[in-house]
Amino acid sequence: MKQAISDFYNMIIAEKGASVKTADAYIHDVEDFSQTFNISDYHQITPTNITDFMSYLSQRGFAPKTQARKLSAIREFCKFLFSENLIEQNPAADIDSPKLEKPLPKFLNETEMDALIDAAKTAQDIRHRRIAVMLILMYHCGLRVSELVSLPINAINPIKKQILVFGKGAKERLIPVSDAALEEIEDYLSYRHCFYKEKENKWLFPSLTAKEGHLTRDSFYKQLKELAVRAGISPSRITPHVLRHSFATQLLRHHADLRSVQKMLGHESIGTTQIYTHIISEELIETVQKLHPLSHYKK
Secondary structure, eight states, X not given: OHXXXXXXXXXXXXXXXXXXXXXXXXXXXXXXXXXXXXOOSGGGOOHHHHHHHHHHHHHTTOOHHHHHHHHHHHHHHHHHHHHTTSSSSOTTTTOOOOOOOOOOOOOOOHHHHHHHHHHHHXXXXXXXXXXXXXXXXXXXXXXXXXXXXXXXXXXXXXXTTEEEEEOGGGOEEEEEOOHHHHHHHHHHTTTGGGGXXXXXXXXXXXXXXXXXXXOOHHHHHHHHHHHHHHTTOOGGGOOHHHHHHHHHHHHHHTTOOHHHHHHHHTOSSHHXXXXXXXXXXXXXXXXXXXXXTTTTOOO
């Protein structure tokens, strides 16, 4: 068993390119399993003792995420044994993973978003005034922070009222931009030159110090936290991704369809966008309670 585990460790690093830390974690989980059931020979591994191990973890109060991680290590070990012809059948092949609850996305409501934007727009520091423009773009277009900070200035088409975004995997998508957002951008362009030294800078949000030539994600994140304090909102509640969630949430609350939201967010699969369906459910329940003819029926 020890030799098989050692060979498995070497395979993870050499063939899968895993880090030493990741490989150590896999070995720790496999050894935890084998020691729990006193398995001294890999031929003793059965589907039953794997499922028993999962039940044991559940009874001991291990989180589903931890259970899934340990099962993943056992699966990889069994797959390795099978691929090396050390066992005739893979005992982990049909073991189901524990169901992981997907956390609901956190978002700011419309009042909070307005307060955040107002706090930025009324600040004397032009850094915060620029953040106001970035907030408006994120909130109006649902951009990822990486997409936002790296926007070229020519990505904005004020005539067609569109923005061209290069998302994950260099995939392009066109997102409509509101008149209000375009007006904010036009005003910002009058002092954009304060953020770069060169004669020309191709980025919409340039930086005087960043080697990338544009504002970095970290810098935006820090300024966002500062702004939250000014707006009277707990900084712990605000991240760039929360702004993206806020965009999707408000669209759906105003009856946008899920497919349109998927396209604007740049999700490859509708399944990714479905984390927001709880919003639709809440709105539907509220609508039924208010409008259904039997909602006020009393015996």
